[in-house]
Amino acid sequence: MLAEIRLPPASPRVLLPAAALAAMLVLIFAMEPRAMSYFGLTLLLNFALPAVFAATAQMAVIAAGDIDLGLGPFISLVNCLAATWLTTRPAAGIVALALLVAAYAAIGALIHLRRLPSIVVTLGASFVWLGLALLVLPTPGGSAPAWLTTLLAVHPPGVPLPVLVSILVGLIGWLLLMRTSYGTVLRGIGGNPRAVARAGWSLLGGRVALYAAAGILGVLAGLALTGLNTAGDATVGTQYTLVSIAAVIVGGGEFVGGIVSPAGAVIGAWIMLLTGSLLSFLDISTDWQLSVQGGILILVLGLRALEQWRAA
Template identity: 45%
Template sequence: MSAISTTLPGLRRRTVIGARHSVPGALSLVAMIVIFVIAAVNQPGILSVYGITLMLTAAVPLLLAAQAQMLIMSVGDIDLGIGQLVGLVTVIAATLLSTDPALGVLALVGIVAVYGLLAVIVQKRNVPSIIATLGMSFVWLGLALQLLPTPGGATPEWLGQLSAWRPTWIPAPVVWIVAITLVAWLIAKRSRFGTRMRALGSSPATLGRAGVSLTRTRVLTYVAAAVLAVLAGLVLASQTQSGDANSASNFTLVTIAAVILGGGNFSGGQSFPIGTTFGVVTLALITVLLGLINLSSSLQSAAQGIIVLAVLAGRIITERFVR
């Protein structure tokens, strides 16, 4: 027993190793703090429960979608349909879910099932996920426009109450963000399934030799991601109280940016659930900050892009220093 205890590293050593492993996502934490400080200096009003709630409300559905993207990217795939999918879910929430709840739930379950099927196609037929999900994005958009050609509809009452919860002592979005991050972290980093999922992204041959079904692993990953994406759509619908096929079309690229900001990469194998959260919050804060300093709205996207590029460049530089 004494021999074993020499090999198992102590808490301090674990912390050092853990810190080194999270370097890729560390810069998004720095960027998040810097932007928050700048915003707070410009507008001290945001340093209140109400201010923070206002600032981070939009980040909650985005975070759910980004964690879904993170799961898919950690097996080395990418989801180019997630924005349209979230849009479709808001439409389903604003139409079917209130008129015919059973049918609405069935539709949402169907979406999850389709994602499982996509995973099978990607795995068995070697179709690049980028193609499969891009194709599906048009299907999602088409279905959404068929259900609800113009933004509108009405969400069921229970869904509205989800975002009506506003405690006075803590900003509600912070609670949501912490809870979502914790769930994603448990799935990706702590669970046995998460280990297999990262192994699939890192070295599929290893996983195969270990006797684990690659198809099953990929299907479960996609299904977990689809569940998160559906939740993202429901939360978004609950915030806007309506459905809109195009309400989340920018989610696709923003979620990818958030994952990359948070330390992820396109080749897969690693998961950064906490870094992804920092990435999402950073992107949300950038939008707020650019609004605060009265940048003309037509320039906001450009400024957002430049800040993202700057953070990524910084990440590359710091990684080189650490190595």
């Protein structure tokens, strides 16, 4: 039974977005040759860190066959906590962040036990995150812990930090999800839950594990964002809900069947991030960024449908 839920080779799924990303980079380098240096890349891809963590968080939820519409506000909440408690009362801040991860695991358990639609539960949770963020930090402000800003300003030799971290996240995600037997089980939860249950694995445990992973990655996204922005804002993360979903899909993931790819999600996050830079290089108002990001999502899904239609 388990053999059936094994995925087809992931390479073509990841190759296409990788080629698209390469094309975008070539276009950007052609328009702005200065971007082709160590510091140019660091500047261009600085915000890849929160985007990559957000995309992999969303990927964990999508692997369970669910979707997380509360991820953006969750990242805002982490940002607010990191810019206040983590600076002034580090112990309380760490406990609060751990509780947030536990809350994510609890949401996974609730969705599984009561068979609730993840979309409504995570949308409801988004109100809770937003409300808590406003309680912690009613108006934008606060300041990031010094260690966090220092950490994000590190210049590793040879490879810019955002590139290095992106590769590491993709690699670790690939190892955990695609190369371990429990990773196969986890993907099976969204792919063929009955087979997973028959094989003796706990569906509840698996969903909780995936949601907890999403919580941890969401916290990392919020911390990275705080280190970059050096301040807190209860609405700063809103965009990451769409960006993360689009990144997973553009990177070759599917909404059903537990078909996801960590490397693809990382590449998808870069593509979503670079649309912003590309728009500004093309002198198009950033007002349209949402449109372009939504449009890319529609385009990729439309092309995929066309392909299936032709194959059928």
